[in-house]
Amino acid sequence: MTEQLLSASVASPPPVLDSIINTLAEQGWVIDRSLFTPQDIALLRDECVQHWRQGEFHEAAIGQASEQRRLSEIRSDSVLWLDEDNAPPAVAAYFAKLEQIRQAVNQSLFMGLVELESHFAVFPTGAFYKNHLDRFRHDDARTLSAVLYLNQDWPDDAGGEMRLYLDPECQHHLDVAPEAGTLVLFLSDRFWHEVLPARQPRLSITGWFRRHTGNVPW
Incomplete structure (x- = not known):
C-alpha cells in the first residue's frame, strides 16, 4: 500500500511546477511547501534516521577530489550519498519528483540539466555550515541547488535556518526555517548561503x- 501511494504521488507533474518555474525565472530562487506530501517527508525522515542509527553517515568535507578535506570550523554536518539506481521506495519517490523539476526547468529555462546528485545531511546539535557557494573552484557543473527539509514541528528557537543571501555582497538575506516539506531551489553559482547553528538535530536532503561542461574536476 505504501509503494502504491508513493507511486500515485509522483504519477503526473503537479500544477505547482508552473509556479516554481516562473518564480525561479524571475528571482533565481524559490521556496515551495506543497510538492512533497507529509507522507513523503515522514518516509524520507524514517529512511534517514535508520541509516544514521546504522552508522552509515560520514563527516562532510569541503572541496573536490585531491583538494577534499574536513574542516570542522567551516562545516560540521555528516552526510550519506544517495544512489538513485538502488533507492528504496521513499528515496525513489524523491528522485522522481526532482526529475519532474529537472524536465520542467529544461523545457522552460533551457538550463541543460542532465543529472542530480543528492545526499542525506544530518546536523547534530550545535552543527553549522559557514557561508559558501555550491560550486567547486575548478568544476562549474552544479547549476541548480535543491534542499528539502525533513524536520517535523521544528521549534522557532531551534536555529538551523538556511540563511540565503540575496545579493553578491551578502548584505541582504532571507532565513529559511528547516520545516518538514520545505523545498528550496536556487542557482548554485549565484547565491551565497549558510546553515546557522542548530540547537537540536536537523535532517535534510541536499x-x-x-549540466555537462568541458571542465575537469581537478
Missing part, C-alpha cells in the same frame, strides 16, 4: 542538478 541535491544539485548538474
Whole structure:
C-alpha cells in the first residue's frame, strides 16, 4: 500500500511546477511547501534516521577530489550519498519528483540539466555550515541547488535556518526555517548561503542538478 501511494504521488507533474518555474525565472530562487506530501517527508525522515542509527553517515568535507578535506570550523554536518539506481521506495519517490523539476526547468529555462546528485545531511546539535557557494573552484557543473527539509514541528528557537543571501555582497538575506516539506531551489553559482547553528538535530536532503561542461574536476 505504501509503494502504491508513493507511486500515485509522483504519477503526473503537479500544477505547482508552473509556479516554481516562473518564480525561479524571475528571482533565481524559490521556496515551495506543497510538492512533497507529509507522507513523503515522514518516509524520507524514517529512511534517514535508520541509516544514521546504522552508522552509515560520514563527516562532510569541503572541496573536490585531491583538494577534499574536513574542516570542522567551516562545516560540521555528516552526510550519506544517495544512489538513485538502488533507492528504496521513499528515496525513489524523491528522485522522481526532482526529475519532474529537472524536465520542467529544461523545457522552460533551457538550463541543460542532465543529472542530480543528492545526499542525506544530518546536523547534530550545535552543527553549522559557514557561508559558501555550491560550486567547486575548478568544476562549474552544479547549476541548480535543491534542499528539502525533513524536520517535523521544528521549534522557532531551534536555529538551523538556511540563511540565503540575496545579493553578491551578502548584505541582504532571507532565513529559511528547516520545516518538514520545505523545498528550496536556487542557482548554485549565484547565491551565497549558510546553515546557522542548530540547537537540536536537523535532517535534510541536499541535491544539485548538474549540466555537462568541458571542465575537469581537478
